[in-house]
Amino acid sequence: MSRSIRLAVIPGDGIGQEVVAQGLKVLTAVLPQDVKLETKEYDLGAQRWHATGETLPDAELESLKQHDAILLGAIGDPSVPSGVLERGLLLKLRFAFDHFVNLRPSKLFPNTSTPLAGRPDIDFVVVREGTEGPYTGNGGSLRTGTPAEVATEVSLNTAYGVERVVRDAYERANSRPRKKLTLVHKNNVLVYAGHMWKNIFDKVGQEYPEVTTDYLHVDAATIFFVTQPERFDVIVTDNLFGDILTDLAAAVTGGIGLAASGNINPTGDFPSMFEPVHGSAPDIAGTGKADPTATILSVALLLRHLGYEQQAARIEEAVAADLEARDGSARSTDEIGDALAARVAG
Amino acid sequence: MSRSIRLAVIPGDGIGQEVVAQGLKVLTAVLPQDVKLETKEYDLGAQRWHATGETLPDAELESLKQHDAILLGAIGDPSVPSGVLERGLLLKLRFAFDHFVNLRPSKLFPNTSTPLAGRPDIDFVVVREGTEGPYTGNGGSLRTGTPAEVATEVSLNTAYGVERVVRDAYERANSRPRKKLTLVHKNNVLVYAGHMWKNIFDKVGQEYPEVTTDYLHVDAATIFFVTQPERFDVIVTDNLFGDILTDLAAAVTGGIGLAASGNINPTGDFPSMFEPVHGSAPDIAGTGKADPTATILSVALLLRHLGYEQQAARIEEAVAADLEARDGSARSTDEIGDALAARVAG
Numbered sequence A, B: 001m002s003r004s005i006r007l008a009v010i011p012g013d014g015i016g017q018e019v020v021a022q023g024l025k026v027l028t029a030v031l032p033q034d035v036k037l038e039t040k041e042y043d044l045g046a047q048r049w050h051a052t053g054e055t056l057p058d059a060e061l062e063s064l065k066q067h068d069a070i071l072l073g074a075i076g077d078p079s080v081p082s083g084v085l086e087r088g089l090l091l092k093l094r095f096a097f098d099h100f101v102n103l104r105p106s107k108l109f110p111n112t113s114t115p116l117a118g119r120p121d122i123d124f125v126v127v128r129e130g131t132e133g134p135y136t137g138n139g140g141s142l143r144t145g146t147p148a149e150v151a152t153e154v155s156l157n158t159a160y161g162v163e164r165v166v167r168d169a170y171e172r173a174n175s176r177p178r179k180k181l182t183l184v185h186k187n188n189v190l191v192y193a194g195h196m197w198k199n200i201f202d203k204v205g206q207e208y209p210e211v212t213t214d215y216l217h218v219d220a221a222t223i224f225f226v227t228q229p230e231r232f233d234v235i236v237t238d239n240l241f242g243d244i245l246t247d248l249a250a251a252v253t254g255g256i257g258l259a260a261s262g263n264i265n266p267t268g269d270f271p272s273m274f275e276p277v278h279g280s281a282p283d284i285a286g287t288g289k290a291d292p293t294a295t296i297l298s299v300a301l302l303l304r305h306l307g308y309e310q311q312a313a314r315i316e317e318a319v320a321a322d323l324e325a326r327d328g329s330a331r332s333t334d335e336i337g338d339a340l341a342a343r344v345a346g
């Protein structure tokens, strides 16, 4: 564990600025006195693109690389054509820094709302592959805009890429009390990629005899997310299925305002990046209504990744206690940040 | 409206046999006396494959073509490698008969269970594209089974294919009281296919000024399915997203036991095929526990497609009344079929 943290901060668009400010507040409050926190802010996102046409220049990518981790708020604005910032900035970072483990825990905290009747006991984590599948930007369009247009999207999957994320998921499952790992894919239709995933899943599983395994098609998995979410412990899945499932998971566990995520490169070759699952929510930007909890929980994942397990746990306990203590009255972004900073410091 | 129906019946595997028997029972009961129903049963599925290695021989495909419609129970068994029957039989039929409209209505009937608290008012229909996208079987695997394996899945999308299904969806939306159509895709990541879908959606929309439109990314759509399903009226989406969303839709509207579907070729060039969304459920096959309601509702879609609107509505009303009258005691597959046959005849 290093006694200094060089943190790159990308507040981004919309509520990104506001929630990141609270994340930094809590991070500062929880860190031991002798840990030096150096932050460098990067002006990236919609505004920058409008001003300069740039999404992520090489120089900035290089500069980001010199950090221990990245904290990102949110990227995206309706004024920018769909895909420009996603592909040119957010996904570019995930790919350039080889964030092959996209980690998304889902937990139904006490005293939070869920659309599910009966409040099932939800506590699972999705290990979403982050560098392959339908996200590689492979594909094209022919005769664009004409009645004879053909558009393709290619899902690229490699044994190299699948094995490393599957192994990471087994490690995580093996270290949890229930030791259960579910593979989600669609191998009855996407037979090439699906069978490769399943074969690798079975092969690596032989090294983890204590982990119970299960396989579900993605369509069936969505059913269990709402009818029996307590059956899940760790889930491993491809980039697109993971995208879909983790939004659904967030929805059933108190909403997108609480869902944290880490884009992790476990090798340490590149900085990992932590961000809330929610978007930039331009409709509430600047109103103080954004819930910074997802960002603050992302800070916990960041700390855990850098070896500050105790501090990570302290944030998670603070969030649980804070939610438990809520009386239903509305609190501003700042007030929630203050409350959590006070709890982790105390 | 023809005064005879030549119906091909593919009971298939597991509970397929049992539920199809009830579907035929209700069909016979609801049809006017003077309509001649000719059925021909096809032995296709797991058993046939084990016995002969065949999934769908050309001769049978030709023979199926001579019918007005197809009623299918369920296909699939754990004893058959994943993908063999799906690709070789079920999807082969959808593709060979150009079933480009995969119609899946979702309605929360009174007195049925939903995992959602607050029982929202759900009544929407998903128009899932049925002949393109990631379902075309395009892709492959190189160095299969080695650590250097690469597997691809290609999503193929054509303006021709997208426009016809989008137009169908606008027609359906235009004929419903709320007149609302939502496109679901992921055009911030799958930019080639996604932008084509969105452009065509906007273009065709100009012909339907009374239809209100909306666009959602697929991940966000899953959130609204559980937090605000009443916002949806008609949804149009691609083959894979439609697969995922309709299982989720079934889960929130009383379960997969009630979800009907039609694989429709609106041109009439080929017979359309009607089937419950659920699978073959081998674990309960033969126990009389299967709920035939989804199949019976699929028969209603079949009748509507063939022009028997009144009879279709009678089945749907019978199902609603039957569910309403349930007292919670378990009924067998047969008993449910009998009850519904009695109601539609009465």
Ligand SMILES: CC(C)[C@H](C(=O)O)[C@@H](O)C(=O)O
Pocket (backbone or CB within 6 Å): A086, A090, A091, A243, A277, B188, B189, B219
């Ligand atoms: C914004 C978008 C590119 C992104 C994704 O699809 O991965 C988001 O939905 C997420 O889940 O982080």
Ligand SMILES: CC(C)[C@H](C(=O)O)[C@@H](O)C(=O)O
Pocket (backbone or CB within 6 Å): A188, A189, A219, B086, B090, B091, B243, B277
């Ligand atoms: C069995 C499978 C091939 C099929 C599909 O993916 O379309 C099923 O899930 C469905 O929704 O009808």
